[in-house]
Amino acid sequence: MIGLFRRAAVRSALVAAVLALFGLSAAEAHPHVWVTSTSELVYAPDGSFTGVRHAWAFDDMFSTYALQGIETKEKGVYTREELAPLAQTNVESLKDFAYFTFAKVNGKKQKFGEPVDYYLSYKDSVLTLHFFLPLKTPVKSSELMVEVFDPSYFIDFSFAKDKPVSLVGAPAGCALNFQRPTDGTATAQRMSEDNFLSGDNSNYGAMFANKIAVNCP
Structure with missing residues (x-):
């Protein structure tokens, strides 16, 4: 079974082909999959940053699409075990x-x-x-920055309104600062326009990145 993200990649390629066919730019494109995230930055007892724990909730239309073909014992009910093969394929596709x-x-x-x-x-x-x-190698640091976004902006990542990001096991005194892409709309718009004028559309989604900064003493 083709995974969620591989399906998205195929669709993205098709969208790009259509845009090229009609002479449209990516500036006129928009996301086709919406994800609402809740994330945790996880630290080890020695104070080193070890990685990120994500929970990505997909929009209902894409959820319905992704579940096509999955057999269940009870109609409309999907257990973790029944979804396990799809989960494995999806995380492998994430790479x-x-x-x-x-x-x-x-x-x-x-x-x-x-x-x-x-x-x-x-x-x-x-x-x-x-x-x-x-992380491949956990690291201790006074400054950490994590960004979540799709460079192609085919998938739109937003974070939950309540407790979108949290620290788990972080050293005492660490301060978390979370910035949504809408916090800098004017700047992002100006930067994206500059990129399209220069013909650089390869990292358009970075203009809509969710930014998580942690500063520790």
């Missing part, structure tokens, strides 16, 4: 998209390992992917 999660420690890019502790849940017509994304 092709850098997990839509980008981290820097003291300005230096960090590499993530493969997702673990992953599973899918289904409730109120919404499919949610849960997983932990570990």
Whole structure:
């Protein structure tokens, strides 16, 4: 079965082909999948940052699409076990998209390992992917930046209104600052316009990144 994100990638390619055919730019495109995230930045007892635990809730239309073909014992009810094969395929597909999660420690890019502790849940017509994304090498730092976004802006990532991001096990005194892309709408719009004028559309989604900053003493 083709995973959620591979399906999205195929659709993205089709959208790009259509845009090119009709002479449209990505500036006239828009997201086709919507994700609402709740995330945790996880720390080890020694104070090192170990990774990010995500819960990504997909919009109801895409949830319905993703569940096509899955057999269940009870109609409309999907257990974690029944969704396990799809969950595995999806997290494996995430690697092709850098997990839509980008981290820097003291300005230096960090590499993530493969997702673990992953599973899918289904409730109120919404499919949610849960997983932990570990750093390949845990690191201690006074400055951490994590961004969540799709560079192509085919998938729109927004964060939950209540408790969108939290720290788990962080050292005492660490301060969390979360910035939604709408917090800098004017700046993002100006930057995106500049990018399109220059013909650089490869990282358009970065203009709509959700930014998480942590400063520790």
